[in-house]
Structures are given as structure tokens and as C-alpha cells.
Amino acid sequence: MNLQLPWRVLVLARVLVIAVVGATLASCVSSRAPVAAQSRIFTDCEHCPSMVVVPAGEFTMGSPDGEPDRPETPIRHVKIAYRFAVGETAVTQAQFARFIAATQYQTTKGCGIIGAGGYHVDGDADWRSPGYGRPPRDDEPVVCVSWLDAKAYVGWLSRQTRHRYRLLSESEWEYVARAGTTSRYVWGEDPDGACKSANLYDQSAVKLAMPYAPANCSDGFEGVAPVASFPPNAFGVYDMIGNVWQWVEDCYLYEYPAWPVDGAPVEVLSACPLRSIRGGSWGTRVDRLRPTWRGRDPENRMNILFGFRIARDLDGAQR
Ligand SMILES: [Ca+2]
Numbered sequence: 001m002n003l004q005l006p007w008r009v010l011v012l013a014r015v016l017v018i019a020v021v022g023a024t025l026a027s028c029v030s031s032r033a034p035v036a037a038q039s040r041i042f043t044d045c046e047h048c049p050s051m052v053v054v055p056a057g058e059f060t061m062g063s064p065d066g067e068p069d070r071p072e073t074p075i076r077h078v079k080i081a082y083r084f085a086v087g088e089t090a091v092t093q094a095q096f097a098r099f100i101a102a103t104q105y106q107t108t109k110g111c112g113i114i115g116a117g118g119y120h121v122d123g124d125a126d127w128r129s130p131g132y133g134r135p136p137r138d139d140e141p142v143v144c145v146s147w148l149d150a151k152a153y154v155g156w157l158s159r160q161t162r163h164r165y166r167l168l169s170e171s172e173w174e175y176v177a178r179a180g181t182t183s184r185y186v187w188g189e190d191p192d193g194a195c196k197s198a199n200l201y202d203q204s205a206v207k208l209a210m211p212y213a214p215a216n217c218s219d220g221f222e223g224v225a226p227v228a229s230f231p232p233n234a235f236g237v238y239d240m241i242g243n244v245w246q247w248v249e250d251c252y253l254y255e256y257p258a259w260p261v262d263g264a265p266v267e268v269l270s271a272c273p274l275r276s277i278r279g280g281s282w283g284t285r286v287d288r289l290r291p292t293w294r295g296r297d298p299e300n301r302m303n304i305l306f307g308f309r310i311a312r313d314l315d316g317a318q319r
Pocket of ligand 1: 221222
């Protein structure tokens with residue numbers, strides 16, 4: 001399938017985002033002292049996700065190692081000239097449950113799960129019952145949530161805190177995942193080195209009998225792991241790679257467009273058929289845990305391996 005979108009589907013000018021969002025949030029953000037100004041890690045309310053301040057910076061995005069139908073090119077230089085905050089972990093089951101309780105937001109049922117015979121959609125599965133064969137733990141990342149559900153969550157959190165919460169852009173995600181590394185994997189060049197850094201499809205999980213080879217190491221988790229079960233990266237952020245895939249803001253384009261390269265997300269003026277999702281998961285083979293690998297799925301798709309991570313603007317920025 002050719003996923004390349006016609007160029008009449010123009011990338012939205014960021015000014016549109018500023019116009020829409022700024023109208024509602026500018027006064028709120030500018031009237032409050034930035035919580036993160038003196039702190040590298042902060043929360044905006046008692047039950048809000050813990051946020052890590054990530055510095056401005058630049059990096060090389062992309063790789064020549066993409067699969068035939070999944071390019072990670074053209075490789076380009078991205079300069080993120082602003083600091084921002086990113087969720088220290090993926091959004092947890094308990095954090096998402098609080099959102100549901102406060103809003104009565106309705107997710108839909110029908111989630112892709114892993115069972116006998118591989119993947120199938122379970123019509124009764126949802127974030128409360130994601131097909132683990134047991135209830136999910138409060139400190140596990142919420143899964144069986146769509147991109148639309150993730151957007152609803154950050155909208156609610158923004159209204160609650162009067163700060164602008166959002167999803168990461170795809171380039172911000174890769175910048176945070178790399179955290180200054182330049183190797184093929186964030187842990188180095190050796191795929192067998194994965195298990196000290198990430199929960200993936202490994203020797204602990206051979207019973208899953210996925211249709212590809214497990215990594216040649218043991219991370220100790222057959223399925224999902226509680227958040228922050230593995231060491232943080234150099235930015236102090238946990239689980240950017242592995243455990244659950246993380247929805248990002250961007251509309252997926254088959255190859256990267258020439259613009260934006262300033263940290264802004266790729267948006268299109270028409271309906272977006274696929275959203276980018278990053279990081280790999282406990283059911284993912286190791287070569288897809290490279291920080292440049294790009295997943296893409298419809299924005300209403302739910303999967304036992306799909307969760308999300310949030311971001312927040314700082315310094316009055318409204319991206
Ligand atoms: Ca594992």
C-alpha cells in the first residue's frame with residue numbers, strides 16, 4: 001500500500017495550532033509561574049503524572065536501516081530550540097482510571113490482544129480488561145487505548161491543570177528516546193544487549209510463540225512490566241524503548257517531509273489515515289526496538305501493546 005500522501009495535503013502551519021490553542025490557554029499559562037522552573041521533575045497536581053524537564057537540543061533523526069515498506073528516511077537534522085516536559089513513564093492504569101472516573105469518558109471495546117493463534121481482536125477487551133488473563137496493575141502502563149483516547153486524556157489534563165499537556169511529536173519522541181545516543185540501539189550496537197534496558201520479546205517470553213525470533217537474552221518479563229522497571233535514560237525518562245508502544249501526535253507520512261524539523265508534529269489538512277506510534281513493546285522483536293523505527297496505525301485502533309506518554313509545554317510555549 002502506498003501510504004505517501006498527496007502534497008495538496010499540506011503540512012499545517014504551526015501558526016494554526018497557536019491560533020487555536022493559544023486562544024484558550026494563553027492567559028492561563030502566562031499568568032502562572034512555571035512549576036518546572038526550579039525543578040527537573042515535577043507534577044502539577046497530586047495525581048498528575050510525574051514530568052521530566054528535557055533541555056533544548058538537536059540531533060540526527062532517522063536511519064538507513066528501515067524495512068522495505070517502512071522507511072526511516074530521509075535522515076535529517078532536527079533542532080528543538082525549546083525545553084519541554086515529558087512524562088517520566090507511560091501513562092499508568094491508575095492515572096487513566098482517574099481520568100475516566102472524573103469525566104465518564106467512554107472508550108470503545110474491541111482490542112487487539114495476543115492469545116492462542118496469535119493476534120486477534122477481542123470484542124470484550126478494553127483498557128480495564130486488556131487480555132492479560134488477570135486484572136491490570138495500577139502501576140502498569142494503560143493499554144488498549146487509541147490515539148483518540150490519548151488525545152482526550154491530555155485535553156482533560158490541560159483543563160484540570162491549566163497547563164498545555166499534549167502528546168510528543170515524533171521528532172521530540174526520537175530526541176528523548178535517544179537522549180544523546182547515536183548507536184543503532186539506545187543501549188549500543190549489540191541486539192543481545194537489549195534486556196538490561198528494555199522489556200521486549202525475549203527468552204522470558206518464548207511461550208508467546210510470536211511469529212518471529214525472541215531476543216537472545218532474558219529481561220525477566222513474559223508480558224507487560226510495571227512502569228520504571230528498567231533504568232532511566234540520560235534524560236531521566238523511563239521505558240522510552242520497550243514495554244508498550246507510545247502514540248505520538250504526528251500524522252504518519254511514508255517518508256519524512258522536508259519540514260518541519262524544529263520539533264513540531266506533522267499534521268495534514270485532510271483526515272489522517274495513520275498516526276505514528278513509537279518505541280516497541282514486550283511483544284516486539286529487537287530490530288524494531290531501534291529508536292528510529294516507526295510504527296503507524298489508525299487513530300482509533302486499540303491494542304494490548306499500545307499505550308501512550310504525555311508531554312507538556314514550558315515557559316509559556318504553545319506548540
Ligand atoms: Ca520481555
